[in-house]
Amino acid sequence: MEEQYQFAHIEAKWQEIWRVAGASQVAEHATKPKFYALAMFPYPSGNLHMGHVRNYSIVDVIARFKRMQGYNVLHPIGWDAFGLPAENAAIKNQRPPGEWTWSNIENMKSQLQSMGISYDWQRELATCHPGYYRFTQWIFLEFYRHGLVYKKKAAVNWCPSCSTVLANEQVVDGACERCETVVTKKDLEQWFFKITDYAEALLADLEKLPGWPEKVKTMQRNWIGRSEGVEADFHITGRSESIRIYTTRVDTMFGVTYVVLAPEHPLVRALARGTAYEDQVLSFIEKMKGLNEITRTSAETEKEGLFIGQYCQNPLSGEQVPIWIANYVLLEYGTGAVMGVPAHDERDFEFARKYALPFPTVILAPDKPLTAKDQELEAAYSARGLMVNSGEFDGLDSEEAWDRMADALEQRSLGMRKVNFRLRDWLISRQRYWGAPIPMIYCATCGTVPVPEDQLPVLLPDDIVFKAGENPLTTSASFVQTVCPVCGAAARRETDTMDTFMCSSWYYLRYTDPRNQDLPFAKDQVDYWMNVDQYVGGVEHAILHLLYSRFITKALRDFGYLQIDEPFENLLTQGMVCMDGSKMSKSKGNVVSPEEIISRFGADTARLFILFAAPPEKDLEWSDQGVEGCFRFLNRTWRLVHQTREAILHAGETPGQLDDAAREMRRQTHVAIQRVSNDVGVRFNFNTAISAIMELINAVYHYKEVPDASPAILRETVEAILILLAPFAPHITEELWEQLGHAGGIHNLTWPALDEDALKQDEVTIVLQINGKIRDRLQTPADMGVEALEAQVRALPKIQELTQGKTIVKVITVPGKLVNIVVK
RNA sequence: GCCGAUGUGGCGGAACUGGCAGACGCACGGGACUUAAAAUCCCGCGAGCCCAAAGCUCGUACCGGUUCGAUUCCGGUCAUCGGCACCA
Numbered sequence: 027m028e029e030q031y032q033f034a035h036i037e038a039k040w041q042e043i044w045r046v047a048g049a050s051q052v053a054e055h056a057t058k059p060k061f062y063a064l065a066m067f068p069y070p071s072g073n074l075h076m077g078h079v080r081n082y083s084i085v086d087v088i089a090r091f092k093r094m095q096g097y098n099v100l101h102p103i104g105w106d107a108f109g110l111p112a113e114n115a116a117i118k119n120q121r122p123p124g125e126w127t128w129s130n131i132e133n134m135k136s137q138l139q140s141m142g143i144s145y146d147w148q149r150e151l152a153t154c155h156p157g158y159y160r161f162t163q164w165i166f167l168e169f170y171r172h173g174l175v176y177k178k179k180a181a182v183n184w185c186p187s188c189s190t191v192l193a194n195e196q197v198v199d200g201a202c203e204r205c206e207t208v209v210t211k212k213d214l215e216q217w218f219f220k221i222t223d224y225a226e227a228l229l230a231d232l233e234k235l236p237g238w239p240e241k242v243k244t245m246q247r248n249w250i251g252r253s254e255g256v257e258a259d260f261h262i263t264g265r266s267e268s269i270r271i272y273t274t275r276v277d278t279m280f281g282v283t284y285v286v287l288a289p290e291h292p293l294v295r296a297l298a299r300g301t302a303y304e305d306q307v308l309s310f311i312e313k314m315k316g317l318n319e320i321t322r323t324s325a326e327t328e329k330e331g332l333f334i335g336q337y338c339q340n341p342l343s344g345e346q347v348p349i350w351i352a353n354y355v356l357l358e359y360g361t362g363a364v365m366g367v368p369a370h371d372e373r374d375f376e377f378a379r380k381y382a383l384p385f386p387t388v389i390l391a392p393d394k395p396l397t398a399k400d401q402e403l404e405a406a407y408s409a410r411g412l413m414v415n416s417g418e419f420d421g422l423d424s425e426e427a428w429d430r431m432a433d434a435l436e437q438r439s440l441g442m443r444k445v446n447f448r449l450r451d452w453l454i455s456r457q458r459y460w461g462a463p464i465p466m467i468y469c470a471t472c473g474t475v476p477v478p479e480d481q482l483p484v485l486l487p488d489d490i491v492f493k494a495g496e497n498p499l500t501t502s503a504s505f506v507q508t509v510c511p512v513c514g515a516a517a518r519r520e521t522d523t524m525d526t527f528m529c530s531s532w533y534y535l536r537y538t539d540p541r542n543q544d545l546p547f548a549k550d551q552v553d554y555w556m557n558v559d560q561y562v563g564g565v566e567h568a569i570l571h572l573l574y575s576r577f578i579t580k581a582l583r584d585f586g587y588l589q590i591d592e593p594f595e596n597l598l599t600q601g602m603v604c605m606d607g608s609k610m611s612k613s614k615g616n617v618v619s620p621e622e623i624i625s626r627f628g629a630d631t632a633r634l635f636i637l638f639a640a641p642p643e644k645d646l647e648w649s650d651q652g653v654e655g656c657f658r659f660l661n662r663t664w665r666l667v668h669q670t671r672e673a674i675l676h677a678g679e680t681p682g683q684l685d686d687a688a689r690e691m692r693r694q695t696h697v698a699i700q701r702v703s704n705d706v707g708v709r710f711n712f713n714t715a716i717s718a719i720m721e722l723i724n725a726v727y728h729y730k731e732v733p734d735a736s737p738a739i740l741r742e743t744v745e746a747i748l749i750l751l752a753p754f755a756p757h758i759t760e761e762l763w764e765q766l767g768h769a770g771g772i773h774n775l776t777w778p779a780l781d782e783d784a785l786k787q788d789e790v791t792i793v794l795q796i797n798g799k800i801r802d803r804l805q806t807p808a809d810m811g812v813e814a815l816e817a818q819v820r821a822l823p824k825i826q827e828l829t830q831g832k833t834i835v836k837v838i839t840v841p842g843k844l845v846n847i848v849v850k
Numbered sequence: 851g852c853c854g855a856u857g858u859g860g861c862g863g864a865a866c867u868g869g870c871a872g873a874c875g876c877a878c879g880g881g882a883c884u885u886a887a888a889a890u891c892c893c894g895c896g897a898g899c900c901c902a903a904a905g906c907u908c909g910u911a912c913c914g915g916u917u918c919g920a921u922u923c924c925g926g927u928c929a930u931c932g933g934c935a936c937c938a
Contacts (some may be wrong), residue, residue, distance in 0.1 A: 115883085244854055248934050255938080287937095325936050326851075354936045364938045371900055372851090373936050418902080552871065570934080587892060638875070640861060645931090647862060655875050704866080716863065717874035727891090737930090793870050798919035838918055844869055848918045 031231040031664040032227070033628030037674040037757040042704070049773070050089075050144040052100055054554045060554050061097035064534055067104045067562030068098055070113065070130040070152075074137040076603040076610055077564065077622045077638070078650065083633040084600060084642050084712070085455045085562050086143045090704050090753035094777040095143075097561050100555050102537040103138065103145040105131050107154035108526045110188055110204060110221065113460040117492045126152055137621060142756050143628045144773075149540045153529035158536065159462035160483030162529050163547035165578070167465060167476050168585055171550065174220045177474065181290075182453055184212035189495045190457045191216060191734055193525060194247075194450050195570045200323070217464060217522065218451040221577045225250055228576055237596030242568045251448025257361060257685040260338040261287050263346060265396075269293065269338055272360030272446060275370065275408075277428040277437070280416035283378065284366040286350045288357035294334065304337040307351065316352055322353065329354050329377045341440035342431060343417065360446055368406065375406035388415045389424050406824030452574065454525045459490060459498035461523030465527050469510035470516040478511050484519070497521055505840065530571055531578040534558055534593060549587070558594045562642075565599040572597070572751040598710060601645040603636070609647065626634070630755035631657045636755060637712040660758055662723060663747065667762045670730055670740050675767055677737030688736045691729045696741045696784040698722040702750045705781065712754070719750050749778055760784035793844040794819055796828055812839050819845045 044050070054060075057265040065085040068078055069140040089101040112123035119126070131152060138145075151158055152184040176559030182191040187207035191214060196203045221228075229250045232243045256276040269285055282613045287294055289311045310332050313324065321327050338349055340663040348364075350442035354362055354373055368378030368385030379383050409422045419427045435441030455464065463484040465477035477484055487505040490498045499505055510517040532546065538555040539547040563571075573595070579593040602609045605616040635656040637788045640646040684692065699720045705715035726743045729735055743768065752759040752772045763772035787808050792815065794802040802824050806815060816837055819825055825847065839845050 066869095240852055248853070251934090251937065253937075272938085274919075275938075321938070327936075329936075352936095354938090356937065359937045367938090371938070373938075376936090446937080482937090543900070565932085641863085644863095649862070649876070650861070651876055659875085661889095711864095711866090713862090714866095714874080717864075720874055745872055791870080795869085795919070798869090798917090803870075838869095840869060844919090846869080846918055 029668065031661050031758070033500065033630065033660075033758070034158065034625075034759045036631055037140070037142060040757045040760050044144075045139075048148070049771075050099075051146045051148050052098055052099060055098040055770075056146070058096065058463060060088075060096035060100065060555060061092045061560075062100045062101070062558045063092065063560050064537075064562070065560070066108050066567060067530070067533060068134065069106045069109060069111075069155070070127055070338060072130040072133060074134055074620045075601075076618060076620060078138075078143065079632060080501065080600055080603055080636045080642075080646065081562055082138070082141065082143050083562070084598070084710075085560070086141075086633075086756075087637065087706060087753045088560055088562075089144055090773060093773070094749075094753070094775060095707070095774065096717075097463070098148075100537065101143075101145055102142075102149040102151075102411075102540075104149075104533060104537070105153065105566075106526065106533070107131065107152040107506050107758035108159075108461045109531055110190075110458060110460070113492070114457060116460075116748045117494055120492070122488065125153065127152075127460075134273040134298045134326075140624055141523065141620075141633065144756070149537050151533065151536055151540050152464075153526070153533065154460070156483045156485055157541075157543075158533075159529065161536070162462040162532070163465040163477070163482050163484060164479065164546060165532060165582070166524065166528070167479065167482075169219060169581065170466075170476055171259075172585060174216060174581060176220065177215060177217050178211060178335065179215040181211045182214050182216055183209045185209055186213075188458075189497075191453060191455060191708075193453045193527070193570075193769055195452075195573070199235050216453050216455040217455050219453045219464075219528075219577075221574075222447060222449055224577050225252070225449050225810075226329050226445075227580055228449075228573065231576070231580075231591055234592060235597075237592075238594075239597065239599055242565065242572065242597065242599060246573055249449060249573065253446050255360075255444055255446060256340050256435060256441050258365075258435050260365070262343060262349070264338040265297075265336075267293065267296075269349065270361045271363045271365045272444065273365055275428075276431045276441075277366065277413070277419075277792075278367040278388055278422045279340065279431060280419070281367040282340050282343075282345070282347055282365045282385055283368060283384045284340055284348050284350050286352045286355050286364055286366055286377075287334075288355040288362040289351045289353065290357045291362045292352070293629040294351055294621050297336050303333070307334050309350060311325070322629060323356070324529065327353065329373065329380060329547060331377060331381065333381075337700060341435060341438070348383075350381075350625065359448070361442075370406055370408055372406045372408065377711075386415055388413065390414055403476045418427075419739055423460045452525075454528050454575075455487050455522040456525055457497040457521075458523055459486065459492070459525055462529060464520045464522050465526055467510060467517045467519040468515060468520065469515060471515060471568050472510050472512040472517075475510055475517070477511050480744060481511070499523070527570055528576050530584075531574040533584075534575070535579075535588075536559075548589075552587075554590055556588065556711060557590045560596045560598065561594040562598045562600060564602070568599070598642060601640065602640050603646050605648040607647070611647075618650075618772065623653060627653060628660075628757070631660055631737045631757050631784055632659065633753050637711070638716045641713055657721060661754060663751065664758065664762065666723060666726065666730075666747070667765065668742055670726075671734075671766065674741040674744060677741045679738070681736050681738035681742075683740070684736065685734070687729060687732050688739045691725065691739050691743060692784050693744045693787065694722060695726045696781050697703060698811075699746060699780050700785070701777050703777065706753065715750075716754060719747060722747055722750075746778055747774060748772060780809070790842050792819075792842075794822075794825065795844060795846040796825075797848055798846060801825070801828055808842065812841060815839060815841075816845060819847070 045425045063085050065081045068273055084798055088098050091253055093099045097234060107127050112127045115126045116123040132483040173808055184198050185192055185202040185207055187205045188202060192202060197209050201208050232246060253273035253274050255272055257272050259270050261268045298304045302846055333348050333350050336349045337346045337657045339346055368373040368383060369387045370373045370389055379746045390409050391407055413419045413427045413826050419430060432443055465475060467482045469475055478673040487502040489502050489504055491501040492498050506519050508517055508519045535552055575593050582588045608614060608615045635653045638656060701717045705711045746765055748759045760772050789805050790808045792804045792806050793806055794799055816839055829849050835848040835850050837847050
């Protein structure tokens, strides 16, 4: 009776052996090419979920494959350990957030280890460890030193439920991306990172990332939102000030019939002061303040506005136009003021129709007759066309007029070309405890003073009170009260902590030198390992994490700490793990726990299924039966080795003379080597790689029953199966490799080389078509010439019958594949 | 509204450069083994015409085009998903 596949025993055995041996530890290497494989590090929520399993299985296959190909592979893991859930748990349990976090890390670490992933555990890091966040603070200070951090009072996004501010990127559909509470606006003094200084570079360098999915690059482009336009001054009639507007359609400037300011625009109150309009204006402003962000900025909200009693002058036409305020103009974008061109802008059109403002046409559609009356317009015309009613610019094409009018404004010093971005500066302050404290001190005499580098880290205090709705750091007297590093007087510490995205924007750099006590990373190490050759994670980070990381990398490069322009060479965004058509989530109750699957079938089965069920970038539908199928496959592999083991152990070194069946078996082995190498190494289609191995197993099951099956060929095939399968199912293959009498470990082998000669076939099947429709098939020698083949095909009775009475127009022959006879 | 992606059997998916549509797996059906069941092994499995076979016809969301030949290329339509959305 043959031995059973005891996955639990085998997996525990090899995990211990690998752990003791430090099997995946790496250091810089003088000659081997390096490869940096990275999965987005997890938040220590407490338990691994299937999304993690998928993410880490994908990267592990890549890492193991690259190792076998001779690369020096860095494959690290760590914990994105700061954040709100720990703090909420602290409030609930009245225990410190660190306690919750570290015990979660411990638990998830053992779950991760049960998956048999080839991490270099020596490099493990956690962002909540003082040895790490010390350098998060260090980076903050570097940015401060270089003028890329500033503090300003602004109307910021506030999540009432999380009681903290949020970055623009963390507001999704007007709600908090974490808890989905509707975000409000609050005027607060906050710390910002000047990501907008890098807007142009962040946009332009997307071109340097051919290894990124187009989808992610498009999302970043949209988020950065570059637009080319003109700023122009409309002089306010009877006053000294001007209103500066921003427009991308300077060519429509002769069609301006009003100018609109955002209600919050600083000029508004001044312009209304003491006029008959003042009361109305003030109450309109109040009304706008009361609206939440979603209704305020939604395109569906009806446009609403108010004339404020003043006029200004069109800088090009000289015309007087009324000044309005309206809800659809945003203070934060451009100059907070726009010109209204109802005939050529959809929004202005809607607004003008509501308030009976005129809409003169200044650009004619190419096919539109000049007779069309302005008031009969049914919609704004926003495309290019012929300039009319535009003074000296009449008759020009609108695109040419754009440049001429911009020139005219610049010459008269009434305006200038301006590039605008939708991207705003990154708000990094958080009114929370469980994050890296912002290393700044407020002194009554010296002002805002950075904490000196040698005083880092600014440690999180323990003497705090956790209460909902309050920043816990403000309750720690020992933390708040400090001395000024400049003058030594009593001073107050900054009590805000940093956005956790700050911590996760540089962790991939720390892995290259994780225990450095003096610097976030040493130059030679970071230069050796960076950049990340393959990064894998969920598409939900397309903007937040991936944009911030690119920014931090570029800035650190400019400070002289890095040589790279971009952190992540290749990016793979994996799909979600779904069940019953929707993403597995606790709230939907459709979760399958990795722990349960691993205990029932083993880690190898779990890994294999999650890689086999779908290509990595697509969503994956969970199937319990599919898991069982993969388990069956591994059992089949196990039995195959045990059934052929005796023959293999006694096989001679050389196969000798091969018969047809042996040659065909050998061919199939090398077809599989070719396919798996390409699918894993080039295409990242792990599902088809696994299919190819399954096919090879099916083939050898038949071959081993053939009389006189060659033991040497059996050995080559079975060993190839194990090696090809090793990156996917590391434990079972390691065990079976040992059982076949090999020492030294399957994962230390070199990836099998392809024997091109073995792929050659003596005979091939040729498809015979008439007018493109398949009529027959023909076995021919593989090396048959085109003419001989065509002659043979024409002579076939079936082909003769089908072409009888018709004229053969031409014959198309694809050697080794098909012959198509075109008849009339 | 704009941008991007996707659409193939009962299901997950394959077909890499325009050349045998449906590999591989799941489910299902049949058979072998077994006292029996499980496990395992073998065979079948897009639809229609047909008792069946041989054979023929249709078939990759829909309509059309290019081509000897289209799941693949081009134009249009529809549907689903994702991102952005009063950004001037």
